[in-house]
Amino acid sequence: MTPRLETTYLGMALRNPLVVSASPIGKDVDRLVRMEEAGAGACVLPSLFEEQIEHDSLQVNAVLELGAESYPEALSYLPEMVAYNTGPERYLELIGRARQALSIPVIASLNGSSPGGWTSYAAQLQDAGAHALELNVYFLATDIDETSEAVERRYLDIVSAVSSAVTIPLAVKVGPYFSSLANMARRLVEAGADGLVLFNRFYQPDIDLERLEVVPNVVLSTSTELRLPLRWIAILKGRVEASLAATTGVHDHFDVVKLLLAGADVTMMASVLLRHGSGRLREIRDGLTEWLDLHEYESVEQMKGSMSQAGVPDPESFERANYMETLASYVIR
Numbered sequence: 001m002t003p004r005l006e007t008t009y010l011g012m013a014l015r016n017p018l019v020v021s022a023s024p025i026g027k028d029v030d031r032l033v034r035m036e037e038a039g040a041g042a043c044v045l046p047s048l049f050e051e052q053i054e055h056d057s058l059q060v061n062a063v064l065e066l067g068a069e070s071y072p073e074a075l076s077y078l079p080e081m082v083a084y085n086t087g088p089e090r091y092l093e094l095i096g097r098a099r100q101a102l103s104i105p106v107i108a109s110l111n112g113s114s115p116g117g118w119t120s121y122a123a124q125l126q127d128a129g130a131h132a133l134e135l136n137v138y139f140l141a142t143d144i145d146e147t148s149e150a151v152e153r154r155y156l157d158i159v160s161a162v163s164s165a166v167t168i169p170l171a172v173k174v175g176p177y178f179s180s181l182a183n184m185a186r187r188l189v190e191a192g193a194d195g196l197v198l199f200n201r202f203y204q205p206d207i208d209l210e211r212l213e214v215v216p217n218v219v220l221s222t223s224t225e226l227r228l229p230l231r232w233i234a235i236l237k238g239r240v241e242a243s244l245a246a247t248t249g250v251h252d253h254f255d256v257v258k259l260l261l262a263g264a265d266v267t268m269m270a271s272v273l274l275r276h277g278s279g280r281l282r283e284i285r286d287g288l289t290e291w292l293d294l295h296e297y298e299s300v301e302q303m304k305g306s307m308s309q310a311g312v313p314d315p316e317s318f319e320r321a322n323y324m325e326t327l328a329s330y331v332i333r
């Protein structure tokens with residue numbers, strides 16, 4: 001019997017756990033249709049950014065001229081952002097077009113870092129037809145006066161504000177850099193997250209030594225980056241009441257299998273699909289089916305979380321023991 005690939009994510013029934021992650025793929029509905037034809041279980045649209053929403057409302061209030069001099073940098077990157085995701089008004093149209101063209105769930109994405117009026121825009125994304133919302137809190141704490149407590153409060157305030165603006169399910173995408181990630185995960189869920197998307201991949205600019213310029217070029221991920229979400233999904237599975245989505249480093253069906261065993265409900269892909277297109281998604285889906293069959297799993301649901309740390313009474317000691325074992329196992333040749 002062919003193994004069943006269905007999974008549940010944010011309370012939605014998906015035909016399989018392969019989700020197109022937020023990226024430029026989603027700004028072209030035809031491309032999304034090809035992803036659906038290749039077998040995607042759901043898709044996340046590219047983000048609409050806090051700065052774009054705030055910029056639009058400033059324009060509406062004709063305050064822009066005043067503000068333009070105070071933050072010229074914002075004005076120089078905004079045209080590029082419009083090219084990326086078409087801006088707030090057209091973003092709503094993108095949701096509508098994606099909904100019409102696709103039968104898989106369409107997840108809209110909102111991206112910001114400070115509490116403010118932009119969070120209420122979430123309601124418009126819902127009204128435009130999004131099945132669910134992914135909130136990406138992308139923030140690098142660089143202020144030496146801002147404590148970790150204040151940073152965490154900032155995340156929680158944003159999540160509460162967005163969560164109270166919508167009734168559709170809300171997933172929250174964050175990075176791994178918290179002193180107590182497990183506790184933060186629990187509080188994000190208490191603040192209104194129905195799911196956690198682990199992890200944001202922080203872009204890391206380089207320096208061009210000839211031109212002495214900072215170069216913020218995109219470097220696509222590799223499979224080795226999977227280890228971080230893999231470990232944390234295994235730790236959080238069964239400890240937070242939320243769906244778990246893995247992002248960063250999912251490149252083939254083995255990566256998908258590992259994450260499902262660790263406890264992911266879905267696995268998201270951007271780099272691999274940007275590099276190889278929808279054909280690769282089909283290969284990953286077929287590879288997943290074959291792997292389940294070969295290893296006598298009846299379904300994705302059956303395997304989900306079977307290698308999580310839910311049964312480990314003391315994950316801290318477990319991690320410490322694994323750490324020491326790993327170091328000790330290295331052999332100098």
Ligand SMILES: Cc1cc2nc3c(=O)[nH]c(=O)nc-3n(C[C@H](O)[C@H](O)[C@H](O)COP(=O)(O)O)c2cc1C
Binds near residue numbers: 173
């Ligand atoms: C070119 C590019 C654009 C992206 N745009 C967004 C975005 O708009 N919103 C977002 O939350 N993540 C965005 N991401 C991050 C991806 O959704 C994903 O989380 C990250 O690339 C790690 O997954 P991967 O290893 O499959 O690439 C983008 C990634 C790339 C490479």
